[in-house]
Amino acid sequence: xxxxxxxxxxxxxxxxxxxxxxxxxxxxxxxxxxxxxxxxxxxxxxxxxxxxxxxxxxxxxxxxxxxxxxxxxxxxxxxxxxxxxxxxxxxxxxxxxxxxxxxxxxxxxxxxxxxxxxxxxxxxxxxxxxxxxxxxxxxxxxxxx
Numbered sequence: 001x002x003x004x005x006x007x008x009x010x011x012x013x014x015x016x017x018x019x020x021x022x023x024x025x026x027x028x029x030x031x032x033x034x035x036x037x038x039x040x041x042x043x044x045x046x047x048x049x050x051x052x053x054x055x056x057x058x059x060x061x062x063x064x065x066x067x068x069x070x071x072x073x074x075x076x077x078x079x080x081x082x083x084x085x086x087x088x089x090x091x092x093x094x095x096x097x098x099x100x101x102x103x104x105x106x107x108x109x110x111x112x113x114x115x116x117x118x119x120x121x122x123x124x125x126x127x128x129x130x131x132x133x134x135x136x137x138x139x140x141x142x143x144x145x
Contacts, residue, residue: 031143
């Protein structure tokens with residue numbers, strides 16, 4: 001039988017151990033190439049914490065060392081056909097130097113991303129990109145252009 005003094009010491013030790021829930025942030029990386037005009041490539045990283053339900057994203061263009069932060073705006077779901085995965089259109093707002101400078105709109109169905117567009121707020125120009133599914137990408141190294 002455990003003595004009262006031992007039990008008290010055990011409970012005190014437990015109180016010193018942080019009691020936090022395990023939270024894992026999931027990272028997804030997609031590589032995109034421009035559809036027309038000059039060759040523009042970028043890496044899109046999205047993050048999601050299942051415990052806090054926080055999400056975030058960022059893009060990094062191949063010719064830049066800077067990651068541009070994105071803020072989630074919305075997701076719209078469209079049921080395409082019964083028994084098939086829904087199509088989702090997700091919009092992320094670009095934040096550069098404290099200003100909203102553009103937005104990325106991604107269309108996906110199941111695990112496949114069918115298109116990504118970027119609209120620059122200042123010029124109004126819209127750029128279209130395809131996901132490069134053959135591109136190797138990892139959280140440590142990103143897209144291997």
